[in-house]
Amino acid sequence: MANILLTGAAGFIGSHLATELTAHGHFVLGIDNFCTGRSINLDGLKTNKDFDFLEHDISKPFPIACPVSRMKFDWVMHFASPASPPKYFAIPIETMLVNGEGTRHLLDFAHASRAKFFYSSTSEVYGDPLVHPQTESYWGNVNPIGVRSIYDEGKRYGEAITYAYHRAKKLDVRVIRIFNTYGPKMDPEDGRVVTNLLMQAIRGQEFTIYGDGKQTRSFQYVSDLIEGVIRLMDVDYNQPVNLGNPNEFTILELAKEIEKLTGKALQMTFRPLPSDDPKQRKPDITTAQRLLNWEPRVQLAEGLKLTHEYFAKI
Ligand code: UDP
Numbered sequence: 001m002a003n004i005l006l007t008g009a010a011g012f013i014g015s016h017l018a019t020e021l022t023a024h025g026h027f028v029l030g031i032d033n034f035c036t037g038r039s040i041n042l043d044g045l046k047t048n049k050d051f052d053f054l055e056h057d058i059s060k061p062f063p064i065a066c067p068v069s070r071m072k073f074d075w076v077m078h079f080a081s082p083a084s085p086p087k088y089f090a091i092p093i094e095t096m097l098v099n100g101e102g103t104r105h106l107l108d109f110a111h112a113s114r115a116k117f118f119y120s121s122t123s124e125v126y127g128d129p130l131v132h133p134q135t136e137s138y139w140g141n142v143n144p145i146g147v148r149s150i151y152d153e154g155k156r157y158g159e160a161i162t163y164a165y166h167r168a169k170k171l172d173v174r175v176i177r178i179f180n181t182y183g184p185k186m187d188p189e190d191g192r193v194v195t196n197l198l199m200q201a202i203r204g205q206e207f208t209i210y211g212d213g214k215q216t217r218s219f220q221y222v223s224d225l226i227e228g229v230i231r232l233m234d235v236d237y238n239q240p241v242n243l244g245n246p247n248e249f250t251i252l253e254l255a256k257e258i259e260k261l262t263g264k265a266l267q268m269t270f271r272p273l274p275s276d277d278p279k280q281r282k283p284d285i286t287t288a289q290r291l292l293n294w295e296p297r298v299q300l301a302e303g304l305k306l307t308h309e310y311f312a313k314i
Helices: 012-023 038-045 085-090 092-099 099-113 149-169 193-203 222-233 251-262 286-292 300-312
Strands: 003-007 027-032 049-057 075-078 116-122 171-180 206-209 216-218 242-243 248-250 268-271
Touching: 003 012, 003 099, 012 027, 012 038, 012 149, 012 222, 027 251, 038 049, 075 099, 085 092, 085 149, 092 099, 092 149, 099 116, 099 149, 116 149, 116 222, 149 171, 171 222, 193 206, 193 251, 206 251, 216 251, 222 286, 242 286, 248 251, 251 300
Parallel strands: 003 027, 003 075, 027 049, 075 116, 116 171, 171 242, 206 268
Antiparallel strands: 216 248
């Protein structure tokens, strides 16, 4: 059993991860400042004796008086960050700080605690990729001053400082690059494509398609991601690992899947493509397959059905 400090515990991915870690017999201290996380995501965890929670903005260090500053952990897992484009456009400085200052404070904390450090990075480090599919060795094609740079460069800085601590202080680190992930517990108003289109289908509104809808994404169901994270914790490997589902869809194909699922044919309204919106994205998952014997199991139709059930219920 490990003692784990997990940031972003009230987020979509963090709350699933906290639940799964406690199911594996670990104790989790979750941290979140609710800037995009939601307290509803903690509902099932509140009665869990292996879970505790602290509301804190991780871009600031723990106050000396805070009991956490004296606690010892085996793992510090940093999953706190806005991740949906409209959300991080709204709070650009906070997004940079949680991945910049936040990562630095947590690295210091992990080092002092002799804990291992787990950083959740993103496929956005590849920017608008010129290599397809994206392997971990690809350096990416990122606009350093564009609207998405707060997230893309924030995460690239997060990775860079993680490897600085790994090299200079011998910190034992794990880094994952998460490709588009969806599932229950997403904020129905987060503005991402899966949530927007599912909610539009539920409400009988027109589908909003940005650009011509021919850009691609590869959608991973959340349980597959969590399985990859848990497996990586047990493996002695410090390099970045892509975690995503390599089945690639255009946004128009995603809309068709949702029409099939809900049995409703909806009108489409085309809107301008946001700046620097990547044209294609698909993970090369050879590293995860080889290292973790891992592969996504939930395909799009099934994952959309489970997510649709969640949105319809709430
Ligand atoms: N998108 C869309 N309609 C929407 C929301 C998003 O066509 O209502 C597009 C968006 O421009 C992008 C893709 O869907 O090309 C995925 O967007 P999302 O915000 O889910 O995540 P991203 O992969 O861009 O971070």
